[in-house]
Amino acid sequence: MDISSAKAALKKYFGYDNFRPMQADIIENILQKQDCVVLMPTGGGKSICYQIPSVILPGCSVVVSPLISLMKDQVEGLRSNGIKASFLNSSLNSSEQRLVEEEFFQSQIDLLYVSPEKLLSQEFFPLLKRANVNLFAIDEAHCISSWGHDFRPEYTQLGFLKRQFPDIPVVALTATADKITRRDIMDKLQLEDPQLFIASFDRPNLSLEVRPGQKRLEQILAFIAQRPKDSGIIYCLSRKRTEEMAAKLNDRGFRAAHYHAGMSPADRDQVQEDFINDNIPIICATIAFGMGIDKSNVRWIIHYNLPKNIEGYYQEIGRAGRDGAKAATLLFYSFADVSLMQDIIQKNESENTEVQLAKLERMQQYAESLACRRRILLNYFGEDLNENCGNCDICKNPPEYIDGTVIAQKALSAVYRLKEQVGVNMLINVLRASGRREIMERGYDKIKTYGAGRDIPFVEWRDYMHQLINLGYLEVAHDQHNVLKLTPASKRALFDQEAVQLVKMTTVKERLKAEKAKAKASAPKSTRQRTRDELFEELRQLRKRLAQERGIPPYLVFSDATLEEMSATRAMNDLDMQRVSGVGQRKLQLYGDEFQEAIRDYVRRNSNHISGSTVLVTYDFYKENLSIEEIARERNLSPATVYSHLEELIKNGYEVDIYRYISKEEAERVWKSRKYVEQPARLKDLYELMNREIPYEKIRLALAYSK
Template sequence: MDSTAAATPLSDCTDPALALLQQVFGYRQFRPGQEQVVASACQGRDGLVIMPTGGGKSLCYQLPALLLEGVTVVVSPLLSLMKDQVDAVRQLGIGAVALNSSLSREEWLASLAAIRDGQIKLIYLSPERLLAPDMMARLAEWPLALIAVDEAHCISQWGHDFRPQYARLGEVKQAFPHIPMMALTATADQATRVDIVQRLGLHQPHEHLSSFDRPNIRYSVMDKLSPFTQLKTFLQQQKGNAGIIYCGSRRRVEEVAEKLRKEGFAAEAYHAGLESDLRNQVQEAFLREQVDIVVATVAFGMGINKSNVRFVVHWDLPKSIESYYQETGRAGRDGLDAEALMLFDPGDIARVRQLLESGDREPNPVDIHKLNAMAAFAEAQTCRRQVLLNYFDEPAHESCGNCDICLDPPKRFDATEQARKALSCIYRVKQRFGMGHVIEVLRGSKNHAVVERGHDKLTTWGIGSEHSSDHWLSVLRQLVHHGLVNQDITRSMALTLNPAARSVLQGNQKLELAEPRIVLAKPSRGRSRLLPQNYDRRLFALLKQLRRTLADEAGIPPYQVFSDASLAEMASELPTTEWTLLRINGVGAKKLERYGQQFIDAIAAYLDE
């Protein structure tokens, strides 16, 4: 097939598409929007697909790849992501290769031969490799059917992860104008979406914008007071579930991972400063369920296609809502309940802003805007899901019932007198000290820093001794939120009084504050979804053990055998024949052939006990 010719459209892809969806991928029906995206690609149209993580983006180009003659090229940013996707589609019996630097010369030549022989339907490339002159020449020789650009937000200067090489992918569209191109991402606001279409040169694309809502994820924010204790309590509630903890620095990653190991948690550190081999080992151990928790910088995650991550914790404030949404979206990709917890210190806002404003160049106003939106989310006193969805231009008019604000609305108290004490103390220490020192004075501490400066002689020394340090920390932070107090980042975060503090100090204004949120809200009983309500827990555990054994034998991550959702459905429906097992979501023909009998036998043996 001439690569400059349009991909051969099928007169009607929908029925064949549904058949392949069931036979190859094992799903009974399309998710919203998928069918239209697949049909438009089969008709040779460009596409822009915005779907949340776990929403089925990959299937939008994998299915057309099977329906169209020729090969589909997938642009992917990370080697680990390519490997994971290639392994996953090979488990479905689909011919796929990743052409990158990890291949030996023999593997490279064998992959090219397989493409020539028509054995390959999906070719995964990085943007750098794709744009190389020799690869562009090869593309002209291959029977191209479709070009899919994954993580397409990297194209846009308005996106949260702009990459210059991605911005050049419009050159590929110019070289092959008649080949349909599909751009896919989980996170793109209106400005980013417009930029993607323009930079790629997409022609009247079919645009699909899924809901950004991930109803199975519960969003919670806790005041960061005793962060490691709070984290440990949370992890004890998770009972060995798989999860990711994001920290803002490599040093913090190492510290938290080491502390968790000392407490008996199966945790490992991951950041860009580690040797490549060690990073790969940690990632592989996490995928294969040999490690429960990865403590990481944002360097970890984009290449993780693990479907049964049950929680994501942010130790530090992300720089944007897009980053937060993408990182939390790595939890619950199988559709089962998951947790997104953020430990929030308002001081993080000033620290991140200082980082953005440091250096020789003027701070990017886009970055400042995104940080301010992230801060507003963390400080919100209304439904967090509404804040998220409104940011992505998806107005939500009803509270979600599955975030900490909805499940445990903030309790408020008359804090006028406490505020006056705190403001007075800031004034008495001459507005030269940070929160820690002010709290020490309020609580009547005799530590060296207080006594040496004579602050134990102040009239405000000890006037707040009846309250804990955590309580005063919450009060001071909220005084900052209310604009009564400022933290001076040029003087080690010293607290200074704003003009608005005067009326409270003089007793002319009452002030209500929220009680600090230091524990998670109670789970919503009516919100747990997608797990069968009557599945057999003991059988589910046995099937997970069988899955682990089969995965180890095959040298693949367990979720590539079957997802947790598929196992839970088996433990509910109790299939004991090939026909009934095929009715389980996620069980296609190739997986039935490879693993079906073992699971049928295990379920039958369990029922015979």
Template sequence: MEVREAREVLKLYFGYDQFRPGQEDIIQNVLSKRDTVVLMPTGGGKSVCYQVPGLVMPGLTVVVSPLIALMKDQVEALLANGVNAGYLNSSQSTKEQQLIEQQCLDGRLKMLYVSPEKLLSAGFFSFLKRLQINLFAIDEAHCISAWGHDFRPEYLQLKNLKLQFPEVPIIALTATADRLTQRDILTQLYLQDPKVFISSFDRPNIHLQVQPGQKRMEAILDFLEDRPFQPGIIYCLSRKATESLAAKLKEKGYNADYYHAGLSAAAREQVQEKFLQDNIQIMCATIAFGMGIDKSNVRWVIHYNLPKNLESYYQEIGRGGRDGASAEALLFYSLADVMTLRDIIMQGENSKEQALSIAKLDRMQQFAESTSCRRKTLMHYFGEEYNKDCGHCDICDNPPTSFNGTEYAQKILSAVARTKETIPSAQVVDILRGSRNQQSLAKGYDQLKTFGAGRDVPAMEWQRYIHQLINQGILEVAYDEHGALKLTNASQEVLFKGRKVELVKFQPPVAKEEKEKRQKKSRSGVETALFEHLRQLRKQLATERNLPPYVVFTDNTLQEIVEQRPTNRPAFLAISGVAQAKYEQYGEIFINAILSFLAQQAEQQQARLKGTTHLVTYEMIRQGKTLEEISEQRQVQLNTVYSHLATLYQQGYDVELKPYLSDWEYSRVREGILKTNQTAALKPIFEYLEGEIDYLKIRLGIGRFNKENSQGS
């Protein structure tokens, strides 16, 4: 019974017909009043796991969240869906807080979000005991563990919830938790025989891609050119890089800004709000940006620099495609980034932490240099079985083929040996390519036997081959010597003992072909125009109501509206993500917008057809219809259809005149054209031929004559 009610609540308040995988089992467990732990990736639908049972059960759900900005966004989204919700945190005045508390006492709220500080403030537990609480939800539950990446000491006091409210079930939710953190969540919250639900950490809607870091700005501009108006985040390693990159993008006409911890709190809040409201398309940011950003329509995430570990990479790309629609993750990789990150690690941590951080960085580097399915590598890192190739990453799009690369390897190793193992990879590439730069000439590298031995191979390819030799243990990197390449025992075997080396050759993909392959359904011109029309309407409505646009409708819902074009209430409510309250607020506005757009399109189409109506006739001829049948079906005069046929023949379309104009008849028309010197007017030719050939055939004859003479016949 409760499960059926849960489905009804999902449709009524959230507009979805069915739960995502795993959600229904979690909700059933909560409705059974059992403690629950949920590990689910960002964008997997964690909030539904406590919001739906909270709405089914009588009473109030209390949600503990450490993220004030996210709290505000979630409450706005619930209110937009017709759910009575509120929040209590330090951003409110005493009067605002008293108003929310009174609504709770009056039984008017179903969902209350509180910060841990507010929950643990003096007298708040006494206030909660006056309410009918049906569920406590602990969001970002990893914050309770010193092993977690975002430990909050105040979370340790949340164990008092179970001590003070032993009968109220608790659901603890997190997107990232290793085994130690999981154990802490269970024990620190005093959960009673909890059931743990672990969802797949795969985000199949995100396309994974890695590119060499040599020409980043050029590659970013190419990437953005194909994605007009799509919101995205570019993560940079330094604050300075975020500012300079945003400035460069602005120069190129893009709506970009930057965010880092060096900005004042007010400036950070202002720029974050602009991004949420779609007033900024591109956010250039350090890793300080992202926690608590519930912007569902981020369509891409670029890493300008290599992240320090796969946990950070996974969390940051997870800010793209939270609405389930297609998103992209592009990572730029260079050995210079690895060296910079190693320097940062070696300067700032104790030896035990350094060893762990270096090991994690090594795994990040292996991911970037991988020659097999990237998603498989990522899932295996998180301990998840993943035995297929994903078909949704750059490696799967463009599978590399291996070849006997012994000669290339020997050239690289020879350059390293002849420079006495003192230079980094970029300089080795310069020597192989014969680059006569200042350093090469000053150090006499232009005199080496290997100088210019690889002119025919692009620099980017040489870099990739060097990376592969490092991965195979044939070369090593001395990070304490500015990244100098060093020979190994394996190097000697390749140079002197006939050891063969297999390398992988990368063929650069044809960008447009890959893009088309990845798109489940490419939009037609009309669909693209309608999507943009409705996107602007969504933006206008959101601005009027001071809401982020995705709270009105997500990109996924907007795309379905474009595909289905609902023009009445039942059809609009059938769209996934359109709840009852959403229809009441926006349904008729969008229906009217769709109808006016379609009417405008029809007018434009009619105007276009006036100049191309002969092409409609051409399609019908290709279907085997006679000119008489076309005249009848199109409700046009027969002489108009003959005129179409003449125009088509003259323009070179594949049509036959002979069924309607014999060679003898054409010879007579041709004589008439030459005698009257007319190639347009029909009447003089008709009179010259004394009515022997009718006007319809004369029109066809003129078409044939004009074509033959334009070809020089």
């Protein structure tokens, strides 16, 4: 088996033409029977990495998964794509378990999902030894490490797999693991020279925002009112808060339910089913909710309270926008949350209390920082990003910066000369030439940078140090008593003259004061009511009806992102439908005809006029001289949909200056190229003829304008 077989399976079962970054490399590694550890963000495509090998290799892959609900969702999703999959856990009765075990033994299924408890049970082991297993996949692998944010003792016994099955490859997968946790995963699973794959943690479709914790309810109501038809999760710290929040939302006309570990299993299952099937759009939950949810069309996440670490926060916001379409995240922050979380951590008296408190402090720094939030998150996970994202509250309303290159060089040089063996406070004391006895005893007063920062007060130095950590110029080694370590970025600042921008200290104080006053004064109001694309809404209603008829969640029919692409491209035949990302063979057979007919019907109804249509709303924004990206952001649509609106406006005689969005040279090139392709000109032929240098959207705009 080779990667060409894997690519064919990707198109056949999942409807995708190409692998995402790293997926092909990971699959090749598995096909060569090599162990590997995979870090990919939630929604980044981890499951594909073991699901594709499972369908092209002889035998069956065994997937260890910690949650029954997650197994059920994933198996349903695989079956809907035409893949043979089953699960074994405590939700099955004895006869159902025997049937699945027989299928497993006879290699009649491609994937078997099992709980760690089932895998470790004495009755299952003999079957495991006799079955034709081609791969072990350990999902949520961070659960194996006490350094991880969701440690589970039963995972620590999974090291027996390499001892008992040394020739079968093991792939460990997780969405959140820092350097300590990654090492722990490799050691505890006893992997043999594993290849480490770290995909980009960047989720550019997620907007990031932090607000002060005043008047949270009012702010939440305004936030949800802007997204009236979208699914979302509000994470709360306490069970009582989830119940209160759900009740308040219902009182104000929103459909919401609460979810926490204190509810009966039947009640929890019902809430989860209602959410998955789009019957209840809003869930107010503790962190017990979400890990087992494979719902791709969650459009927003709110954190009512500050999470206890960045790993958990990133995993939770990652549950939004798994389909790649735009999604929003909002975090409320107050110092009272920090104090409460500190008390909880200290009362637990864990052996990792010091590390947990340090990670909470990093979470607090994230919330208080005025640096690009995406840079902070990515740098935390070791991804060197030195450009701002443009899609967080800081980038959209940037603070005043200073040239902090010299400040950074003083700090980084001191870390280097101190051999990366001190923490933040000691480093500042050295820079400020403190006369502390331990500095003299250790000889730190002899280094060249001793006293190099005596002109900056301690408090300001501490803030600058937090900024340097958040921006990735320094990292904290939690397993070495929180000493500071240099990074690739710090080497660039020291030796390659990379400029370092730091937020001006007076700006930090003024900004915090202004934000608190704004939150107290009134909840934010939407300047424009968001309008959904009409065809998208019709397709979404069709999706829900088909899902209800089949008794499956709507997102297993098609994701929001797939519906957006259908709507934008007006896919009205099998060929066009197959080009839509997320439409595989099985789904084309099951649903293609009905979705094509719905699109044809919409086009027939709207071919001669667009009066009252959502397209006219886009035209209003166009007349305000907004860019494609700005219109898309305001309307919460994809840029492709905005382009399709402009195309429709042009065809219906509205005055649209296409040269705002496509250069005259590009338009001329499209018009000239049209003569050299078979008529009527197909977009794909023109795209290929022009060496794929002009995007489809611009080609369509030029063609519409020339008619």
